[in-house]
Amino acid sequence: MVPIRNIKCEKSRYAIDLVINGDPYSLVVKANALLLDVLREQLNFTGTKKGCELGDCGACTVLLDGKPVNSCLVLAVEADGQQVTTIEGLEKNGKLDPLQEAFINNAAIQCGFCTSGMILSAKALLSSNPHPTEQDVRKAISGNLCRCTGYVNIVKAVLSPAEQEKKS
Amino acid sequence: MKKLDYAVIGKSVPKIDARLKATGQALYVADLKFPNMLFGKVLRSPHAHARILRIDTSEAERLPGVKAVITHKDVPTKKYGISPARYDENIFCIEKARHVGDKVAAVVAIDEETTYRALKLIKVDYEVLPAVFDPIEALASGAPLVQEDYPGNINVEVHQSFGNVEEAFQHAYYVRKDTFLGHRTYHSPLEPHGSIAMWEDGKVTLYTSTQKPHYIQYYMAQEFDLPMGNVRVVAPFVGGGFGGKTGPTDLDFSSIVLSRMTDRPVKMLYDRSEMFAYNRGRHRLTMELSTGVDRDGNILGVHANFIMDGGAYTGNGIATAYYSGALLTLTYEFENYRYDMVRVYTNLPGCASMRGHGACHPRFALESQLDRIAQHLDMDPIEIRLKNLRKPNTVTVNDLRVNSCELKACIEKAKEVSGWDKTRGVPSKGHGIGLAVGSYVSGAGYPIYRTNLPHSVALIKVNEDGTLAILYTGAVDIGQGSNTVLCQMAAEAMGYKYENMKAVSADTERATHDFGAYSSRQTLMSGSAVKEAGEMIKAQILQMAGEMMNVDPMKLDCRDAIVFLKDDPCVQKGFGEVAREHFVKKGLLLGRGSYSPPKLGGKYKGATVGTSPAYSFATQVIELQIDMETGAITLKNAWDVHDSGMVINPALVEGQAHGGLYMGIGEAIWEEVRFDENGRILNPNLGEYRLPTALDLPMFHASTVESSDPAGPWGVKEVGEGATVPTEGAVANAVFDAIGVQIDSLPLTPEKIWRALMEKKHFHGT
Numbered sequence: 001m002v003p004i005r006n007i008k009c010e011k012s013r014y015a016i017d018l019v020i021n022g023d024p025y026s027l028v029v030k031a032n033a034l035l036l037d038v039l040r041e042q043l044n045f046t047g048t049k050k051g052c053e054l055g056d057c058g059a060c061t062v063l064l065d066g067k068p069v070n071s072c073l074v075l076a077v078e079a080d081g082q083q084v085t086t087i088e089g090l091e092k093n094g095k096l097d098p099l100q101e102a103f104i105n106n107a108a109i110q111c112g113f114c115t116s117g118m119i120l121s122a123k124a125l126l127s128s129n130p131h132p133t134e135q136d137v138r139k140a141i142s143g144n145l146c147r148c149t150g151y152v153n154i155v156k157a158v159l160s161p162a163e164q165e166k167k168s
Numbered sequence: 169m170k171k172l173d174y175a176v177i178g179k180s181v182p183k184i185d186a187r188l189k190a191t192g193q194a195l196y197v198a199d200l201k202f203p204n205m206l207f208g209k210v211l212r213s214p215h216a217h218a219r220i221l222r223i224d225t226s227e228a229e230r231l232p233g234v235k236a237v238i239t240h241k242d243v244p245t246k247k248y249g250i251s252p253a254r255y256d257e258n259i260f261c262i263e264k265a266r267h268v269g270d271k272v273a274a275v276v277a278i279d280e281e282t283t284y285r286a287l288k289l290i291k292v293d294y295e296v297l298p299a300v301f302d303p304i305e306a307l308a309s310g311a312p313l314v315q316e317d318y319p320g321n322i323n324v325e326v327h328q329s330f331g332n333v334e335e336a337f338q339h340a341y342y343v344r345k346d347t348f349l350g351h352r353t354y355h356s357p358l359e360p361h362g363s364i365a366m367w368e369d370g371k372v373t374l375y376t377s378t379q380k381p382h383y384i385q386y387y388m389a390q391e392f393d394l395p396m397g398n399v400r401v402v403a404p405f406v407g408g409g410f411g412g413k414t415g416p417t418d419l420d421f422s423s424i425v426l427s428r429m430t431d432r433p434v435k436m437l438y439d440r441s442e443m444f445a446y447n448r449g450r451h452r453l454t455m456e457l458s459t460g461v462d463r464d465g466n467i468l469g470v471h472a473n474f475i476m477d478g479g480a481y482t483g484n485g486i487a488t489a490y491y492s493g494a495l496l497t498l499t500y501e502f503e504n505y506r507y508d509m510v511r512v513y514t515n516l517p518g519c520a521s522m523r524g525h526g527a528c529h530p531r532f533a534l535e536s537q538l539d540r541i542a543q544h545l546d547m548d549p550i551e552i553r554l555k556n557l558r559k560p561n562t563v564t565v566n567d568l569r570v571n572s573c574e575l576k577a578c579i580e581k582a583k584e585v586s587g588w589d590k591t592r593g594v595p596s597k598g599h600g601i602g603l604a605v606g607s608y609v610s611g612a613g614y615p616i617y618r619t620n621l622p623h624s625v626a627l628i629k630v631n632e633d634g635t636l637a638i639l640y641t642g643a644v645d646i647g648q649g650s651n652t653v654l655c656q657m658a659a660e661a662m663g664y665k666y667e668n669m670k671a672v673s674a675d676t677e678r679a680t681h682d683f684g685a686y687s688s689r690q691t692l693m694s695g696s697a698v699k700e701a702g703e704m705i706k707a708q709i710l711q712m713a714g715e716m717m718n719v720d721p722m723k724l725d726c727r728d729a730i731v732f733l734k735d736d737p738c739v740q741k742g743f744g745e746v747a748r749e750h751f752v753k754k755g756l757l758l759g760r761g762s763y764s765p766p767k768l769g770g771k772y773k774g775a776t777v778g779t780s781p782a783y784s785f786a787t788q789v790i791e792l793q794i795d796m797e798t799g800a801i802t803l804k805n806a807w808d809v810h811d812s813g814m815v816i817n818p819a820l821v822e823g824q825a826h827g828g829l830y831m832g833i834g835e836a837i838w839e840e841v842r843f844d845e846n847g848r849i850l851n852p853n854l855g856e857y858r859l860p861t862a863l864d865l866p867m868f869h870a871s872t873v874e875s876s877d878p879a880g881p882w883g884v885k886e887v888g889e890g891a892t893v894p895t896e897g898a899v900a901n902a903v904f905d906a907i908g909v910q911i912d913s914l915p916l917t918p919e920k921i922w923r924a925l926m927e928k929k930h931f932h933g934t
Contacts, residue, residue, distance in 0.1 A: 040199075044201075045192075046192070046195065046198075046199035047191070047192015047193065048192070049196070049198075049358075049359070049407075050198060050360075051358050051359070051360070051440070051854075052440040052853060052854050053439060053440065054440065054853050054854070054855065055855075056440075056853055056854035056855040057358060057854050059358055086192065087191065087192035088191070088192050088193075090191070091191055096187075096190065096191070100190040100191065101190075103186070103190050104182050104183075104186040104187060104190050105182060107180065107182075107183070107819035107820065107822070107823050109183060109186050109189045109190060110408070110647035110648065110649070110823055110827065111357070111358065111359065111405075111406065111407045111408040111646060111647025112185070112188075112189030112190075112194050112405065112407065112647065113196065113357075113358035113359040113407030113408060113647075114358050115189050115190060115192075116192045119190065134867075137862070138862040138863050139862075139863060141862045142861045142862050142863045143861075144862075145358065145854060145859050145861065146358070146862075147355075147356055147357055147358050147408050147410070147827075147830075147831075147859065148358075148408055148647050148823070148827045148830075149823060149826055149827055149830070150826035150827055150829055150830030150865060150868050151830075151862040151865060152826045152867055152868050153819075153822075153823060153826065154862070155862065155867070
């Protein structure tokens, strides 16, 4: 649990600062507001999906200081002062992240509802382990459920940037 | 024509919406916001069976932020359902609640949090009634009555007889009778259902997470006495359906009512537990199956005698009741068949259609039984299947016409790629390999309600300079990729480029009529309409080009957006240039197409269910390892070999096969909706309803065999549901091979396997 630092509290509302996808946001949130709801409802980062609100499905995965979390299990106040990366933050200057390209080119996307969370969990893995094994990938995405793909093409997609590197 | 001759189809182009989904821009119902929008929520019964004596909404209405509270008194009381013969559901319960989670009232407020507070303030006085949760108990005399209009809790009865099974059994060398149990499973799409309704000038627009906009439009128009034209239904991006998003939900009805009352847009979403309460998943099924064979293993007759737990409402469970017997006849040729079935009401959430509608559990039973018969006859499971295999251009005993059928090629390829001969029969403790086959419709031959509307209609509009073509289709892309393959098909038929196509789909007003995404119908049926529309564009382009080039249009062709002289392909004109000229000289360049299936099926009662213009066939092989101490299964390998006709997009076909295997394996081993003794769901969440994770599964291997069906555009057939049909049977047969013990009930949990192993030890001392 991240300590809540220097937060002003008034009527159970807190002033917090988040850096989302590199941009600074100063917000007032309710004490019980979930990071997920603040992202989706207050700030319109709807790429973060709400699938279960219990931390089971992983559709709401975002990166908090680079680490994947279920944003439905994080209070917005807990994220105060931290860097949040949502799916909207991966595209840089009109260029997709190699992982996004990999998901597209490996037919790893069907209904798309798990995709945001899946890509972010995979992103966190590749940041710390750029050459994962199949088992590493499966472990890293084991908190992200996908009902469409059987994970086959998702695993291939996550392995593909390292394989591309080997080839070139 | 060979595959190589196609410019656009037969290729794994990236999905048309993949970029939107990879970047988080794709908008699903829950992501949509409208000015002045309110939020609604439904109050659900905590009791499985209870008379509603009084509902007091006054305190909830006084809560600041609450705009309205509604009960059955505020809505039409007309019963609805999926099939007119079984309309048995009201928007809100009138006299009694019939299952835990049944809909009792709804609130609308300024935000979601307020709706939850308001729900707690609604006071409902219930008189708890005795409830029944088991279909066999429900059939007993004196059992609590779930639906007053259905004595004995009998919802649907089917009795069909073809040939003479009794006589066949008399002549049989071996008749085997088993009783199998299929379990209750749930689709669990990642995206929960949601609806947003808004009214303008007496007309309503409903955004809803559905596979079937047309039917939802029809049901809403009926319930609210509106002309179809006053109801617009839009399915935005849909996060998976698997059959669970094929009927109207209480969200659809109540958001429409609440929006009319408040004159504001109203958004309503299910949470995960509400999805389980709505359910409409796979039926629990008791399957008494008898099969008679001669000394050589030829099937002489089959008798299927099933009891289905339908839950409290019918939905399209009436179709399931027929499908469960109808599709059993597809894979093997036999002359004598009897199907007896009773679908029973219980005080549990209603069951309906789920991927492989009606086919999966019965197929588990038949494929399991065949392996047992093979063992009895000392035959290889593949040998007994090859002996009885369906051949192309045949008619099943229950009057289903099969055109193309490459099941033999599927089995032979599956045998080869899985290394069957090397693995099967090699003694290795707890290691097993099993095979099963399946077949599925490529679109239902008849619509759900009686109508002579075409099944699919398509429109293609080319822009002024030919650099863009928009396909309008009522098909619904729920993730399977219909917009992608339909745009590929449109481009192929037009002689155009896939990259220049856009799709406008799944909108009853802005797109075209289509029955939607169910019964694996869109590639064949929507595709037929799209092909016709594309060909109409091409004909106009060639006509115009002929005039511009001063040649007979018959001598021209168009491919990849280039018009060329067939005899001298160097003589060319660009599609864009010709399209522009057409636009200037002749006006808007449009192509139209329409599809209705031919008249199909026999004349007996229920003969329409199971009919289809074409059937897919598949063979699956599962290899697994069982921990002899704990009974736990580790999947080692899974193969799907599919006859899905001509393949438009190989990557998407493989993706469907992967997904089919995934769902089938999950259901076979881990997934089950469970209830306590009061009818409450014990596991209405994705932690305890055990969807397989990436760690539970190996890589799957999907492939196809060369095939083409005359009924499909370019020879296409289905893949999406057929790939779930054989899986439970293949897993069960692999378990049988691994431990030599047969388990009759799904799912194949470690506990059941462990008990089977203990029993085997006890009786045989091994």
